[in-house]
Amino acid sequence: MNAPATPPGSSRHPALDSLTASLRDLLGPRCSTSDSEREHHGHGESYHPTKAPDVVCYPLTTEEVSQIVKLCHQAKVPVIPFGAGTSLEGHVVALHGGVCIDLSRMNAVTAVNAEDLDCTVEAGVTRKQLNEHLRDTGLFFPVDPGADATLGGMAATRASGTNAVRYGTMKDNVLALTVVLADGTILKTGGRARKSSAGYDLTRLFVGSEGTLGVITEVTLRLYGIPEASSVAVCSFPDIASAVNCAIETIQCGIQVARVELLDETCMRAINRHNNLSYPETVALFLEFHGTEAAVVSQAETVQMLAEGHGGEGWRFATSAEERNKLWQARHNMHYALLALRPGASSWGTDTCVPISQLATCITEIKKHAKDAPFPVTALGHVGDGNFHMGFLIRMDSPQEIREAERLNGLLVNRAIELGGTCTGEHGVGYGKAKFLRKEHGDSAVEVMRTLKASLDPNNIMNPGKVLPA
Incomplete structure (x- = not known):
C-alpha cells in the first residue's frame, strides 16, 4: 500500500493549492481554510492532541461528496470524514493533513417506513434528531452512545451504548448504506429486507471501517416500537464484584432488561455533585425495564430479588418520564461530571x-x-x-x-x-487502539484487512493512519 502523500508532522501537500481552488469552485463558501474551522475539526472529545486538516468542506449531497473525493483522489490528498466530533480514539484527527469532509449539513430524514420498521437518513442526522422526527409514529431508534452523535459517524465507528444489551449495536441495526469510495464511486450496499444471502455482506464491511474504506453518506436503519411501559431502578452494592455478579445472573436468567449500567463509588460521587442528586456514593447498578405494564413490574421484582442475594440495597424506582430522563441524562453527562472532580x-x-x-x-x-x-x-x-x-x-x-x-x-x-x-x-x-489489533486478531487477519484497504484505497487517502497498525 502506498504511504500517505505527506510524511507525519507535515500537513502540506504539493497539490494542495490547486485542490483548494477546485474545492472553492465547487462549494463556494462551504469550503473553508480558516484557522478556527480547521482547529475545530482536528480533534474529538478525548486526550488525543489536535491535528488540524488543511481544508474543511461542507457538502449537501452524496454527489458533492463524490466530487470532493474525486478531486482528492486525483491530487492524492487525504480525506477525513467528520460528523459531530464526539469520537474518543482520534478518529477525526488529521494525522497527515488533508481535506475534512464535514457531513453535518446532510441532515435530512429521507424516508420513514413505519409499517416495515425502518428508515433512511442522511449521514449528518443525529440520533436525537431522528427520534424527535419519529416522535409521532410510535417508533424509536434505540442505539444510544450518550453523545448526540451523527448516525453516519455511529455507523462508521460501529457504535453501541446503554441499550445494546436488548437492542444490539449499530452492527445489528444498519440495513443498508450509501458510501463514496476512494475514487469517488458511489456505492449502495444492502437493502430494506431483514435478511439476505446475496453475495458478500458489504454493509458490514463498511460498518466500523471508520472512514478508512469510504465516506458513509446515507444509512438505512431498523426501528422499534416504543414500549408500552418502562421504568428505571437504582440499587447500591457493597463492591464491584457483587454488582457485576448481579448483572451476570440477571442476563443468565433470561431477563430482557433494556439497560444495565455499572457505576463505581467515584462515578456516583461525581453524578451527585454535577447533577444535584443524592444517591448513596457506593457502587451502583442503573437498570431500565421495557415491556407491558405487567412485564415491567415482573422484571423489576425478579431483579430486585437477585440484587438482594448479592448484597444489593436501597432499591429506588424512577417511573415518570421526567425522572427517567433526569437519571439517564446524569449518566450520559458522566464525562463532564468526572472532569468537574x-x-x-x-x-x-x-x-x-x-x-x-x-x-x-x-x-x-x-x-x-x-x-x-x-x-x-x-x-x-x-x-x-x-x-x-x-x-x-x-x-x-x-x-x-x-x-x-x-x-x-x-x-x-x-x-x-x-x-x-x-x-x-x-x-x-482510530489510531489510539491500532497497536492492539495484532494481539487481538493475529497477523493473518491484519494482513487480510490490509489487502482490503489496499484494494479499495490504493493511494491510502481515506483517513490514513487509522485502524490498521503501523
Whole structure:
C-alpha cells in the first residue's frame, strides 16, 4: 500500500493549492481554510492532541461528496470524514493533513417506513434528531452512545451504548448504506429486507471501517416500537464484584432488561455533585425495564430479588418520564461530571469488552493495579453485555501521569484480550487502539484487512493512519 502523500508532522501537500481552488469552485463558501474551522475539526472529545486538516468542506449531497473525493483522489490528498466530533480514539484527527469532509449539513430524514420498521437518513442526522422526527409514529431508534452523535459517524465507528444489551449495536441495526469510495464511486450496499444471502455482506464491511474504506453518506436503519411501559431502578452494592455478579445472573436468567449500567463509588460521587442528586456514593447498578405494564413490574421484582442475594440495597424506582430522563441524562453527562472532580484534567477513557463471566475478574484486577495511581480512576460500563470503561483523570502537562495512564491502559487491554475479549467494545480503533489489533486478531487477519484497504484505497487517502497498525 502506498504511504500517505505527506510524511507525519507535515500537513502540506504539493497539490494542495490547486485542490483548494477546485474545492472553492465547487462549494463556494462551504469550503473553508480558516484557522478556527480547521482547529475545530482536528480533534474529538478525548486526550488525543489536535491535528488540524488543511481544508474543511461542507457538502449537501452524496454527489458533492463524490466530487470532493474525486478531486482528492486525483491530487492524492487525504480525506477525513467528520460528523459531530464526539469520537474518543482520534478518529477525526488529521494525522497527515488533508481535506475534512464535514457531513453535518446532510441532515435530512429521507424516508420513514413505519409499517416495515425502518428508515433512511442522511449521514449528518443525529440520533436525537431522528427520534424527535419519529416522535409521532410510535417508533424509536434505540442505539444510544450518550453523545448526540451523527448516525453516519455511529455507523462508521460501529457504535453501541446503554441499550445494546436488548437492542444490539449499530452492527445489528444498519440495513443498508450509501458510501463514496476512494475514487469517488458511489456505492449502495444492502437493502430494506431483514435478511439476505446475496453475495458478500458489504454493509458490514463498511460498518466500523471508520472512514478508512469510504465516506458513509446515507444509512438505512431498523426501528422499534416504543414500549408500552418502562421504568428505571437504582440499587447500591457493597463492591464491584457483587454488582457485576448481579448483572451476570440477571442476563443468565433470561431477563430482557433494556439497560444495565455499572457505576463505581467515584462515578456516583461525581453524578451527585454535577447533577444535584443524592444517591448513596457506593457502587451502583442503573437498570431500565421495557415491556407491558405487567412485564415491567415482573422484571423489576425478579431483579430486585437477585440484587438482594448479592448484597444489593436501597432499591429506588424512577417511573415518570421526567425522572427517567433526569437519571439517564446524569449518566450520559458522566464525562463532564468526572472532569468537574479534577478541574484542568483531561479524561483518558478506556473501552474494553469481555465475556460477561470474566467481567468482575477484569475490573477488579485492573482496579488493584490502579490503587496507587496519582490521579482518580473510575469504572463504569454497560455490564449487561460485558462492556466497560475505566477513566483516568490526568493532567496532560504531567509526563508521569501520562506514562501511568498508558501503562494502566495497556494492562487493561491486554488482560481483556487474554480473557477472550476485545480492545474496544464501542469506541472504535482510530489510531489510539491500532497497536492492539495484532494481539487481538493475529497477523493473518491484519494482513487480510490490509489487502482490503489496499484494494479499495490504493493511494491510502481515506483517513490514513487509522485502524490498521503501523
